[in-house]
Each structure stands twice: as structure tokens, then as C-alpha cells.
Amino acid sequence: MHQLKIRTTAGRGRLFDSILDTVGDTPVIRINNLGPGHATIYVKAEFFNPAASVKDRLALNIIEEGERSGKLKPGQTVVEATSGNTGIGLAMVCAQKGYPLVVTMADSFS
Secondary structure, eight states: OOOOOOOOOOTTSSOOSSGGGGSSOOOEEEEOSSSOTTOOEEEEOGGGSTTSSTHHHHHHHHHHHHHHHTSSOTTOOEEEEOSSHHHHHHHHHHHHHTOOEEEEOOTTOO
16 A cells, blocks of 8 residues: 655745735745646745735835835824735734724725
């Protein structure tokens, strides 16, 4: 009988001080058996971000640029009109950094 190896992981091989330290550095993975035989296809697996979206990068960079430029100061409220992953990413970043967040959704959003 053929025994399968049990898969284990060491994570990213280090401990993180904040969930925000895990944003980005997502793997590029070769996709097998999807394209024609002569093609090699790779995908960037953004779902490895902590909130499972490329918008995690966007949210973190928006907030950190606001901090660097001085336009966002401690205690200020972040307001965003969104219907999806940008709001989720901002919720994660703002919660970690201590900014209140108000997310709105227009009637026209689906």
C-alpha cells in the first residue's frame, strides 16, 4: 500500500509583530495542467494576504501614505465608500493601527 506524506508547514519561517507585517510577499505559483503544453503559466496568489485580497496592499499603502504625508493623524476617522474588499482591507488596517473607520455604500453599488 502506498503511503502519502503528511504535509506540514513552518509558515513563513518567522514570527510577526502585526498582521500588517503579513501583507504582501505573496507567492507566485506555477499552474499545472491548465494551459497548452508549450505554455508555462504563473499566477500571483494574492489570496495569501491576511484578508485574502490584493486590496490588503492597497489599504495598507493608503493608510501609511496618509501617515507619512501628515494628512492622516492619530485618532482621525477614515471614511471610505466601498462595497467590498477595499473596505475589508481598510477595516483590518485601521483596527490594527487604531483609526476609527466608517465604511459607506451608495445605493447604486451592488
